[in-house]
Amino acid sequence: MSMNSFGIFFALLGAVLAALLSGIGSAKGVGMAGQAAAGVCTEDPSKFSKVLILQLLPGTQGIYGLLIAFLTMTQIGVMGGNPDISLVKGLLYFAACLPMIVVGPVSAIHQAKAAVASINMVAKKPEQFGKAMIFPAMVETYAILALLISILAIYGISAIKI
């Protein structure tokens, strides 16, 4: 087995980890926010729609991870085409997935903490829902930046001839 056979392994590893870790982070985040939302709804079910939106915010990282995994697998030919890529190219794909692998789960947990605090805010001041949305949404910025870099890198690598 030549070293080049490892190219596809590293590329796939990057794709899988992006989906896996971002998914874990989002699951944990949505779960945390869900507990807070359930607590508010136990006492006041009329706040369901407001707290539901806040609960969903940490879920986006899981979707971003899935997107990166899908794009990578398409580019390396796992989902059809020629999966024969060099070791260097495989490592480059892995590197391209790294922003989502790291920033995805970390930002999901931190966004969940902000979402829990915002749900508590809505519990007391439902009229401040708009402001409460902004605090966890700010954390989203960094997940989007990581997503952008990963997408640009994946498309950039496909054009490199190595």
Place this chain on the structure above:
Amino acid sequence: MPDNGYIYAVARIRTKELQLLTASFLEQLLAAPSEEQCLRLLREHGWDGESHDADKMLAQERRKTWSLIGELVPDLSVFHVFLYQYDYHNLKAAVKESCRSGIHPGIFLEYGTIPSATIQKATDSRNFSLLPERMRQTAKVAMDTLLRTRDGQMCDCIIDRAALTEIGRAGKESHEEVLSLYGELTVATADIKTAYRAARTQKDHAFLERSLAPCDTLEISGLESAALKGPDAVCSFLGSTPYAEAAPKLKTSPAVFECWCDNLLIRSIRPQIHNPFGLGPLAAYILARESEIKTVRIILSGKRNGLSAESIRERVREPYV
């Protein structure tokens, strides 16, 4: 349990905090012409109870708080620090009842961590092994002292000191900010009150030694020396401690000092209103409810006894929200 374990509980408490009595509602109660009117306002606010029975209403509110906390926290023993005072009150009552003939109904409180019947049985049969280990030695010493000296005050001092020591220890060992703050403030303010009262009644060193419980924010030997010199020395000693504000309150009246102690605790736990995680907001909610029940009791009894709104107002505790 990690902080994240209380997310659901804290969110429920946040909603419950909306029902806590506010300063403006307390003003409404103060302005009400009679106790009957106050009860009506409380019922409109959602407090349970029968029309003419304030005590039942307050007891029911207290039960509601603990039943809610029981739903939210799987192991209520984390909040036992709030209940030890009732255990030791019941121990005092049981020791005295055992040493004197007759049965005295209504002397036991129902809220402790140990059933009052168990404490009663332990003191009646002198079988202190029925009590938790932390109470055994205190119960034995208090009972022996009362039988030997017939001095009820000395017996009270022994049990009160043991209660304070237990509250301080439990607070510290909880490693929870609000609980350790509660333990520390409870012990420190009780020590200040005892020292000032001892100074005014010219109690000796042995009494102080028996009564003052150890705490971190007060140097007990310094407080003892000050109490032996007199009330002014206690006040000037407090000037060099975190409790400098207590001195003018002590000089005004014991009721004003008690009110200041409760307000100090409420002010210290108020940051928990903004804390979305952990046990702290739950502990703060229990203390806030206890404080508002105490305030309502003061207002109702003031109204019942025809005190002026001004006179009641100076005893009203600061609300948590």
